[in-house]
Amino acid sequence: MISIIIPSYNEEGNVSHTAEVVRKIMEKNNIPYELVFVNDGSSDGTWERLEAMARADERIVAVNFSRNFGKESAIFAGLETARGDACVLMDCDLQHPPETIVEMYKIWKNNDVDIVEGRKADRGKENKAYRGFSLLFYKLIKKASGLDMDAASDFKLLDRRAVDALLRMPERLTFFRAMSSWVGFKTEKVFFEVQEREVGESKWTTRSLIKFAINNITSFTSAPMQIVTVCGILTFIVSLIMGISTIVQKILGESDAGFPTVIVLQLLTSSIIMFSLGIIGFYISKIYEEIKNRPRYIIRDIVRKNDEGESK
Numbered sequence: 001m002i003s004i005i006i007p008s009y010n011e012e013g014n015v016s017h018t019a020e021v022v023r024k025i026m027e028k029n030n031i032p033y034e035l036v037f038v039n040d041g042s043s044d045g046t047w048e049r050l051e052a053m054a055r056a057d058e059r060i061v062a063v064n065f066s067r068n069f070g071k072e073s074a075i076f077a078g079l080e081t082a083r084g085d086a087c088v089l090m091d092c093d094l095q096h097p098p099e100t101i102v103e104m105y106k107i108w109k110n111n112d113v114d115i116v117e118g119r120k121a122d123r124g125k126e127n128k129a130y131r132g133f134s135l136l137f138y139k140l141i142k143k144a145s146g147l148d149m150d151a152a153s154d155f156k157l158l159d160r161r162a163v164d165a166l167l168r169m170p171e172r173l174t175f176f177r178a179m180s181s182w183v184g185f186k187t188e189k190v191f192f193e194v195q196e197r198e199v200g201e202s203k204w205t206t207r208s209l210i211k212f213a214i215n216n217i218t219s220f221t222s223a224p225m226q227i228v229t230v231c232g233i234l235t236f237i238v239s240l241i242m243g244i245s246t247i248v249q250k251i252l253g254e255s256d257a258g259f260p261t262v263i264v265l266q267l268l269t270s271s272i273i274m275f276s277l278g279i280i281g282f283y284i285s286k287i288y289e290e291i292k293n294r295p296r297y298i299i300r301d302i303v304r305k306n307d308e309g310e311s312k
């Protein structure tokens, strides 16, 4: 059986349609499945719909968060709840075409692979600013951590082995896309065309995207801290040269002109120090986050038909 995990945040217009579409495709291809919907603290009627769907159909499991924890947490909650021999992650808005699941399933079933990774054949409709921003983000990630993720997506099939490996990773600040490639295993790719969103709009705001990018870059690399070290070395060299030239000028009796140098040096070093402190502070705040060891999410209820023990 495969578990299809669908994080849902304010998707009341999508959930039942998505479930219906996936159900049809799975049945047509004779794939045993369960649907694991994770309601990520939606403020609309998403949970009421999911709850009703889960009560009516034993192949649907509905997990409800106590508040919005973000898609990453929803993914991990889904992985933890899923009982399938493999898990597939897909978006609730059908931007990840469910037909591709069949393709992934066949590859997983007929070959000895553990992860089937969906890669974007094209990126669908995106505005220029978003496109530019994500290109820069993936360039940085690639430079810093060697993971090529431009065409990567969260649309993936993971064998139980890979799921268990992921669930054993203890960090609180997760980045599913990178973690699932970090765990290794035999990986196969399938390409899919990003579809138009069915109903509603994208949940990303510029602010949340920037936060996402910074978080993930710092989760997967300490390169920014190394940049600080390099800056430190560079300024040290510059100040050494300037220092020597000042002394030489002093000896030659031309030291009057030294005033600008002092100011330039002051500005330069203090700005670099502030910048470095900012970066170090950022890492410390992440260490703080991790060390608190809080759960990644809090579940309010789980609804599974014929499984009364777990429902509220």
Ligand code: UDP
Residues within 6 Å of the ligand: 006, 007, 008, 009, 010, 011, 040, 068, 069, 070, 071, 074, 090, 091, 092, 093, 095, 197, 201, 202, 203, 204
């Ligand atoms: N999502 C979520 N929690 C959030 C934001 C989004 O579970 O805080 C879900 C959302 O319901 C959808 C998926 O993550 O199933 C992708 O979100 P969206 O379509 O807004 O992102 P985009 O496709 O624009 O990258």
Ligand code: MG
Residues within 6 Å of the ligand: 091, 093, 095, 197, 202
């Ligand atoms: Mg979407």
